Amino acid sequence: MELRQLEYFLMVSKTNSFTRAAERLYVSQPAVTNAIRSLEEELGIQLFDRNQKQAILTTEGQVFCKHVENIMRGVSTTIFEINELKNLNNGVLTLAITPIAGTRPIPMFLKMFKKQYPNIKLSFIEGNVPEIQTLLIEDKADLGIVILGDNNILLDYTRLGSQELVVCCSKEHCFQRKNSIELSELVNEPLILLTQNCLLRKIIIKEFERLNTLPQIAFESNHIQTIKSLVACNAGLTILPQDLCDTSLITIPLNTPVMIDIAIAIKKNKALSHAAQAFLDLAKETFV
Structure with missing residues (x-):
């Protein structure tokens, strides 16, 4: 079952016509007909009564339609939220920080990041360096701000400066x-x-x-x-x-x-969220 089939099904149910559905979808009528037939074969039911001049939903088709509408609304919401994350208009960035993260350049940088990306929520977990390394390795934090000197081979480090x-x-x-x-x-x-x-x-x-x-x-x-x-x-x-x-x-x-050297730590080969990548890129522009 494909989203394309569900989209075709909803358009036929809305227009009560395979021809008008094809026109609105900018595809050929056979493409719509074949998609609906394939869907019916997969489900083992008849979705439309084809004995009338219009394509009318059967009882089973009406039940199926209600669920498909919910599915497509969920898909639309998901796509919207993903685009919001990609465009950095939403999202949460979890930072694991040491007590030393209060050194002046770090708060100033966090202020700069928040000003540039006001819709990204920053969440902090405070701990010592070994605790932060564990959080990063176990994917419980996106990035860490640490002191260099007890580096873990499972992490990559970007030096921010010295104190x-x-x-x-x-x-x-x-x-x-x-x-x-x-x-x-x-x-x-x-x-x-x-x-x-x-x-x-x-x-x-x-x-x-x-x-x-x-x-x-x-x-x-x-x-x-x-x-x-x-x-x-x-x-x-x-x-x-x-x-x-x-x-x-x-x-x-x-x-x-x-x-002492201050650095951002990330898990090696980790696929960073758009928010985490933006944070790392801005840090490199600012400090490196």
Whole structure:
């Protein structure tokens, strides 16, 4: 059974004539007749009473007609919705993001994307890098915004840029007048970091390990704002990307800069939706 046959059937039922149906469909009458006959043979019923001057639906044909009308309405709605998605007039884009996605270029880019595609809804799932990689591999997110450094072979990455890590302290801390600082000066200071499974924390720990030491971790949290609030009340120091620090904190650059790379991650060989492809294309135009 083909949509073409259903379209011919509805036109014959509407015009009560094979000839007029063919004229309105811009096809030959035999094409309409053969399509209806093939449909009747497939269904094993007679759809039209051909013994009258007009093509009149049989009882079975009337029942069939009601269902075909519903089918064709559904097809029309589906085509319309698909075209809306193709034209980026509708759709949902699910982004898996790390807490570090708050660095200044990312929110500005999201604002730019929303302005360019106002009808695309952005839905966010927050997690650490391993969690985001799993979400992407299991097709539970369209794209991920992550830190590079623990890459998964099942994913492709598009680098967006780099961020410098800085030491953050309260305005009451004894370091608050420093213009720069050595990482070794933090060894005896209480640090407030993201949780153990966070890649940023692993990067920071590795920098301490290069000095053959480990930091004193006083607090850990999944939330950047919680960490900044603890630092602001002088509960300890933290190390964050420069753009995540605000005026409530003192920021001190490291004498030996430590950089992190931010990237968009996608599942390899994934057929991207039009919305996801538009997001990736705009990111490449903006950052790459």
